[in-house]
Amino acid sequence: MTGLAADRRTFLKGLGVLGAAALVPGCATSTKSPGSGSAATGELSLQSNLSSEQAKAAMEKLVAAYNKTGGAQVKLNTVASEIFRTQLPTYLTSANPPDVYTWYAGSVADSYAKKDLLLDVTSVWDGLGNYPKSMQTLSTSTNGQKIFVPTSYYWWGMFYRKSNFAKWGVTPPKTWDDFLQVCRTIQGKGIPPIGIGLGDTPWVASAWFDYLNIRINGAPFHRELLAGRGRFDDAKVKAVFTRWREALPYFDPKGKSFPFQEATSALLAGRTGMFLIGTFFADSAPKDALDDIDFFQFPIIDPAVPVAEEAPTDGYFASRKAKDPDAVKKFMAWLATAEAQETYVQNSSGTAIPANPDGKAADTALVKKGKAMIEGAAELTQFFNRDSSDALQPTADAALTKFLDKPDQLDQILKDWQVAAEKVFTA
Amino acid sequence: MTSALTETARGPSAPRAGGGASRRAKRSATGRVSPLILVFVFVPFAVEAVWVFWPAVQGFWLALTNWDGLSAPTFVGFGNFSDMASDPIFRTALKNTAIWLVLFGGLSVIGGFGMALLLQRERRGVGIYRAALFTPVVFSLVVTALIWRVFYQPDGLVDTILRTIGLGDFVQPWLADPDTALYAVIVPALWRQIGYVMVLYLAGLKAVDPALYEAAKVDGASAWQRTLYVTIPQLKGVNSVVLSVIVIDSLRSFDIVWSMTKGGPYHSSELLSTYMYSTAFQSTQLGYASALAVVIFLLALAVILGYLIRAFREET
Numbered sequence: 001m002t003g004l005a006a007d008r009r010t011f012l013k014g015l016g017v018l019g020a021a022a023l024v025p026g027c028a029t030s031t032k033s034p035g036s037g038s039a040a041t042g043e044l045s046l047q048s049n050l051s052s053e054q055a056k057a058a059m060e061k062l063v064a065a066y067n068k069t070g071g072a073q074v075k076l077n078t079v080a081s082e083i084f085r086t087q088l089p090t091y092l093t094s095a096n097p098p099d100v101y102t103w104y105a106g107s108v109a110d111s112y113a114k115k116d117l118l119l120d121v122t123s124v125w126d127g128l129g130n131y132p133k134s135m136q137t138l139s140t141s142t143n144g145q146k147i148f149v150p151t152s153y154y155w156w157g158m159f160y161r162k163s164n165f166a167k168w169g170v171t172p173p174k175t176w177d178d179f180l181q182v183c184r185t186i187q188g189k190g191i192p193p194i195g196i197g198l199g200d201t202p203w204v205a206s207a208w209f210d211y212l213n214i215r216i217n218g219a220p221f222h223r224e225l226l227a228g229r230g231r232f233d234d235a236k237v238k239a240v241f242t243r244w245r246e247a248l249p250y251f252d253p254k255g256k257s258f259p260f261q262e263a264t265s266a267l268l269a270g271r272t273g274m275f276l277i278g279t280f281f282a283d284s285a286p287k288d289a290l291d292d293i294d295f296f297q298f299p300i301i302d303p304a305v306p307v308a309e310e311a312p313t314d315g316y317f318a319s320r321k322a323k324d325p326d327a328v329k330k331f332m333a334w335l336a337t338a339e340a341q342e343t344y345v346q347n348s349s350g351t352a353i354p355a356n357p358d359g360k361a362a363d364t365a366l367v368k369k370g371k372a373m374i375e376g377a378a379e380l381t382q383f384f385n386r387d388s389s390d391a392l393q394p395t396a397d398a399a400l401t402k403f404l405d406k407p408d409q410l411d412q413i414l415k416d417w418q419v420a421a422e423k424v425f426t427a
Numbered sequence: 428m429t430s431a432l433t434e435t436a437r438g439p440s441a442p443r444a445g446g447g448a449s450r451r452a453k454r455s456a457t458g459r460v461s462p463l464i465l466v467f468v469f470v471p472f473a474v475e476a477v478w479v480f481w482p483a484v485q486g487f488w489l490a491l492t493n494w495d496g497l498s499a500p501t502f503v504g505f506g507n508f509s510d511m512a513s514d515p516i517f518r519t520a521l522k523n524t525a526i527w528l529v530l531f532g533g534l535s536v537i538g539g540f541g542m543a544l545l546l547q548r549e550r551r552g553v554g555i556y557r558a559a560l561f562t563p564v565v566f567s568l569v570v571t572a573l574i575w576r577v578f579y580q581p582d583g584l585v586d587t588i589l590r591t592i593g594l595g596d597f598v599q600p601w602l603a604d605p606d607t608a609l610y611a612v613i614v615p616a617l618w619r620q621i622g623y624v625m626v627l628y629l630a631g632l633k634a635v636d637p638a639l640y641e642a643a644k645v646d647g648a649s650a651w652q653r654t655l656y657v658t659i660p661q662l663k664g665v666n667s668v669v670l671s672v673i674v675i676d677s678l679r680s681f682d683i684v685w686s687m688t689k690g691g692p693y694h695s696s697e698l699l700s701t702y703m704y705s706t707a708f709q710s711t712q713l714g715y716a717s718a719l720a721v722v723i724f725l726l727a728l729a730v731i732l733g734y735l736i737r738a739f740r741e742e743t
Contacts, residue, residue: 391712
């Protein structure tokens with residue numbers, strides 16, 4: 001074994017020499033990354049995070065349809081959504097970035113505009129006069145440029161099975177008190193009234209925070225808070241949790257252990273009563289069960305607060321370094337048309353609603369009801385991470401799951417949340 | 428040490444072999460190392476330098492900055508390290524990493540060594556047991572995590588077994604309870620690591636000279652004494668390998684924790700590695716994450732160098 005030890009020493013020495021040699025080239029952080037974009041060959045690259053099977057197929061159809069119109073050819077590059085999310089900053093700061101990206105409207109897009117990484121597409125918006133004001137605001141950066149083209153949105157609601165509600169003899173509640181009454185009735189039947197899925201998908205809890213906050217304190221307060229201009233240990237934020245505590249006894253205790261997909265199964269199987277979730281849950285639900293599904297609006301708590309709804313909006317933005325900005329804008333103008341959006345909606349799971357008011361959504365009672373709810377709302381919010389940043393989301397996940405587990409420690413939880421949030425805002 | 432000797436010995440002999448022409452002799456004297464060997468050394472080194480050393484060095488530099496991955500990093504000196512002192516999540520992660528190192532490392536050494544002793548002798552069917560213990564090593568940790576998540580899920584295998592044997596009161600949301608999450612993840616990690624350590628020890632045991640056991644037996648040593656005074660001292664070399672493997676594996680344990688709990692619920696099963704990942708790629712605080720990486724690196728280096736230096740001293 002002596003030989004081995006001597007070898008080890010020489011090895012370590014060698015490692016030191018090699019390491020020193022590696023040090024020589026210099027010391028700086030230049031964000032060089034291999035660009036996946038194309039050279040100026042009249043081809044546009046579209047980086048897409050829509051990697052689920054149906055959405056990916058719909059994107060392929062969409063791109064094929066555009067390539068037939070005779071503009072620059074678009075090359076679709078689909079990346080798994082988690083990789084896309086972590087790599088997006090690298091894409092945008094690389095020397096040769098992809099041209100067009102799927103992403104979310106609002107604060108998350110604006111954060112890149114602030115770093116001057118996005119293409120100004122104001123000229124595209126000249127042709128989008130029919131889009132509602134809310135969409136315009138969502139697509140405008142802090143310095144007044146349009147940087148985003150919205151193409152679809154979806155909604156969140158309290159979903160339930162019609163047959164089960166009939167069986168339990170309850171009707172969809174409108175107010176918070178009615179809601180708690182419904183919870184008590186369902187619990188009386190031995191069923192956990194409120195389903196949730198926090199294992200692996202703790203961000204689902206943020207929907208409760210968002211909704212309670214926009215119902216109690218209103219959307220403007222909510223947005224300011226999430227933009228870092230408020231404090232999470234504010235008394236107004238505490239009021240949100242005081243309300244939430246009233247509903248805590250009705251949450252499914254098993255919801256802590258499984259992800260929202262299983263919470264969906266639990267709802268469909270009648271093991272929970274209702275479930276606050278976005279329409280994307282339908283992707284993992286069997287089609288025949290969907291006919292029995294309905295939803296109601298998150299209960300009104302303070303009638304004096306203008307009604308706001310969560311309507312996360314998806315769409316596209318482009319890199320400022322796009323090789324052929326005119327071709328990019330032409331493509332984005334096409335994406336904003338009703339036809340293009342219908343092509344996508346028809347080929348995907350069908351619960352997304354076209355952003356273009358002239359675009360036809362899937363012709364089901366559920367989608368019609370959802371669309372009417374969003375159109376009737378005084379204010380729209382996106383979702384916790386979209387109204388703030390992906391960086392702030394984990395701080396909410398930690399705070400909210402802890403609250404659901406240990407509501408007694410609320411003061412400490414809010415204090416910790418504020419500290420964690422400050423770190424994100426100053427990073 | 429010995430290589431210098433052989434070189435000087437070989438040096439003068441080279442021109443003679445070269446046939447006497449002074450130019451050729453000179454060239455062969457300076458080019459004693461064949462170009463092929465140079466290629467073998469420097470091409471991998473160049474690749475390594477670009478993909479390993481350079482990013483590692485950058486990591487050290489980034490640890491001294493605040494960086495969001497978008498704008499230019501701003502230099503903050505040792506600010507990130509002083510932030511750690513007041514960061515409660517860092518303290519939890521450090522504590523959990525220590526627990527992990529002791530439980531995961533300790534139990535896998537004890538378990539692996541025990542299994543190796545049990546299964547070292549060639550008996551009928553021993554291969555089946557060895558294979559069975561080694562099987563979990565073959566699975567990817569993500570697959571292992573998936574299997575164990577099914578075991579742990581509400582009303583899953585673990586809960587069912589507990590209820591069947593009348594311990595229904597112990598049923599918990601194993602991975603969702605901050606008091607049990609970390610330990611619930613250590614179990615599958617051990618399930619895998621024990622097989623691996625067992626194989627290392629089996630190989631070590633095979634190398635022990637049987638004559639030593641015979642001599643010990645003749646001297647009247649009991650089985651226990653033979654293990655204590657023959658086997659264990661003979662396994663010194665393997666021990667250093669096992670220790671390195673265990674320390675490195677503990678500090679880089681990431682996949683199993685990430686795929687089972689993501690460090691949650693609310694950071695209760697966070698290890699330094701998962702905290703580093705979520706800080707870097709979820710909170711995009713790349714400077715702070717790099718500082719965490721530096722801490723992990725220093726911890727691994729300290730433990731392993733400490734052991735190597737001691738082992739080296741004992742041997743010389």
